[in-house]
Amino acid sequence: MLSVSILDGYVDEPTCLGVPPYIGPYPRYIAGAIWCYDKHAQVFYYTIDQIRNDNSLLEVLSKSDLIVVIAGMSVPGRYLSGYPVSPNELISFLSDLNKPVKVLCGPAARYGFGISGGKKVRDTRVVEDVFDMIADGDGEIVISELLRNNFVIDRTNPSLCRSNPTDFRNFAVRGSQIVKQHPFFPDYLIAEIETYRGCSRSIVGGCSFCSEPSKGPPSFRAIEDILDEVSSIYTAGIRHFRIGNQPCIFSYMAKDADEQEFPTPNPDALEKLFKGIRTVAPDLKTLHIDNANPGIIARYSEECKRIAKSIVKYHTSGDVAAFGVESADSAVIKKNNLKASPDEVLVAIKLLNEVGSKRGANGLPELLPGLNFVFGLKGETKSTFKLDYDFLKQIYDSGLLVRRINLRQVIPIPGTKMFTFGNKNVKRHKTEFQRFKRKVRENIERPMLERMIPRGMVLTDVFTEIYDGKLTFGRQVGSYPLLVGIPGVFPLHRFFDVKMVDYGYRSVTAIPFPLDINTASRETLEAIPGIGKKRAIRILSKRPFKNKEKIIECFDDSEIGRKILKYINF
Secondary structure, eight states, X not given: OOEEEEEEEEEEETTEEOSTTEEOHHHHHHHHHHHHHXXXXXXXXXXXXXXXXXXXXXXXXXXXXXXXXXXXXXXXXXXXXXXXXXHHHHHHHHTTOOSSEEXXXXXXXXXXXXXXXXXXXXXXXXXXXXXXXXXOSOHHHHHHHHHHTTTOGGGSOTTOOOSSTTTTHHHHHHGXXXXXXXXXXXXTOXXXXXXXXXXXXXXXXXXXXXXXXXXXXXXXXXXXXXXXXXXXXXXXXXXXEEEEESSOGGGTTOBTTTTOSSOBOOHHHHHHHHHHHHHHSTTOSEEEEOEEOHHHXXXXXXXXXXXXXXXXXXXXXXXXXXXEEEOSOHHXXXXXXXXXXXXXXXXXXXXXXXXXXXXXXXXXXXXXXXXXXXXXXXXXXXXXXXXXXXXXXXXXXXXXXXXXXXXXXXXXXXXXXHHHHTTHHHHHXXXXXXXXXXXXXXXXXXXXXXXXXXXXXXXXXXXXXXXXXXXXXXXXXXXXXXXXXXXXXXXXXXXXXXXXXXXXXXXXXXXXXXXXXXXXXXXXXXXXXXXXXXXXXXXXXXXXXXXXXXXHHHSXXXXXXXXHGGGEEO
C-alpha cells in the first residue's frame, strides 16, 4: 500500500498563511492529489512542531514511500502557536531518512528560505542534499505527476504548474479530509481558502517586493469549485474559515482583470460567494477575509461599499481587511510601484469604518482595515519615517478605527525588483525603524486599542494557547486575532469569555468573565480594576463570600466593592 507523509513546515506568503492555527491549501491539495491517484493510499500529516516535540515521529516518516515537505516564509510574521521550519531543522530531521523519496514544495522551493524581516533568503541549495526533488512548481501538480511516473525523478518536471483553476478542483475537495490529522483539529483550526492567484497589477510589474505578480494576471476559481471545497472541509469538521488566499478579495471576479491594473469590482460575485459559503457551512463559527487593495476601494467606492456590506452580512465579527499601504512617502511609492497614495488609503479606511465599525457579537467591530507597512524599500530616507508617522497620526486624529498596524522589514525575494537592491536600506535605517516602532506603539496603537475596545468590554471565545509564568495568553479565532493576556494560570486549549481591564502596545489584558471570586487566584484578583495586591490578599483571607453585601463589606472603600461586582459572580 502506498504510504506518504506530509510534513507541514508552515508557509507565510503575501497571499497565503499556513502557520497554526491556520492550515493552508498546500497540504490539502497535495493530500488530494495523492488520494486521487490512489484512494487507498495511507497519507500521514504532521506539523513541524509535532516533530520538534516528539522526534520518535521521524520513525513513522522513515517508513513512508514518499515524504512531502511544505515550507517557506516570504513575508515576516509574528507567531504564537508555531514558527516556520528553518533549513537547518530540515537537514537535522531528514538527513538520516534514506528510504523515502523526499520532495520539498512551497515558497521555500520556489524562492528560498526567508528567515526574518530585513534579511536575505537562504538559497534552496542549502538543503539540496536532503531532498530528491526541489519542486518549484505547484506541489499538487508535481506530486501527481511523480506518482504517475512511479517515483522516477528524472521523468518528472519539478516546475510543473496548474494550467487553469480547474486543474486542482478534485484535489481541493478530496484532500479536505487531511484536516482531521492536524493537532488543532477541530476547535481551533482555520482553513485558508483560495479564490484566485495572480495579480491584476502584474501588467505594470506589481509592487517591487511582492512575489504575487510573477504568477501573472488573476486566474479566478469558479464560485461552485470554492463552495464544493468549503462544503467538504466543513463536512470534515472544520468550523473556521478565512477567504484569504488572494491579493485582494474586492477584486475577485473583477471585470477586465487581465487588462486593467485596477479592474472593476464585481459585487454580485462576492454576494453569491459569501451567501453560498453560509449555505454550505450553515453553522460555521468564523468566516473572515484577508487582503484588500485600497487602490481598488478608493477608485470604485460604490461597488466596494456593496461588497463590504455583503461581507458584513454573511461573515463573523472581528474581521480584518489587510491593506497593503507599504509607505506614505510619495518617492517610495513611485520607485516601488506601490498600489495606493495616502489619500486613496484614507478613502478606503473611511469606507470600511462607515460600513464595518459597528460592534459585533464577539466584542470587536464587524470589519475594520488593517495597515501593512514595509520598510527598507527603494527610495526610503529618514524623512520616510516622519511621513509614515504623520499619516498614522492623521488617521488617529480623525477618529477612525484601524484594527492593526503591521510594521515589517522587507525580505528581498528572488524574482522581484527588490532582490537586486537587497537589504541596504534595512541596514541603513535600523535605528530609525526601531525608534519608529516604539513611537507608533506608544502614541497610535495603544490608544487605538483603548478606543476600539473600552475597559469593561467583553470579548467572547478567547482560546488559551500558552503560558508566560503566571500569565495565560489566548486569542479569538480569526484574521489577525488580538493577543489577550489573562492574569493567572488557566487551562490551555479552552475557550473563555473575558472582560477588558488594561492595554499593552499590541495586546490587551482581560480576566475571565464572569469571574468566580471564591476560586480566582491572587494574580487574577489583582488585575480587577481597583483591587491591587493588598485588596486581593484581603479577599483571599475573607472568602468564601455568600452574597454581594459580604464582598462590599470586605473593602475599606465600599464604592470599590460595588464597582467590582460587574466583573464577578459566586
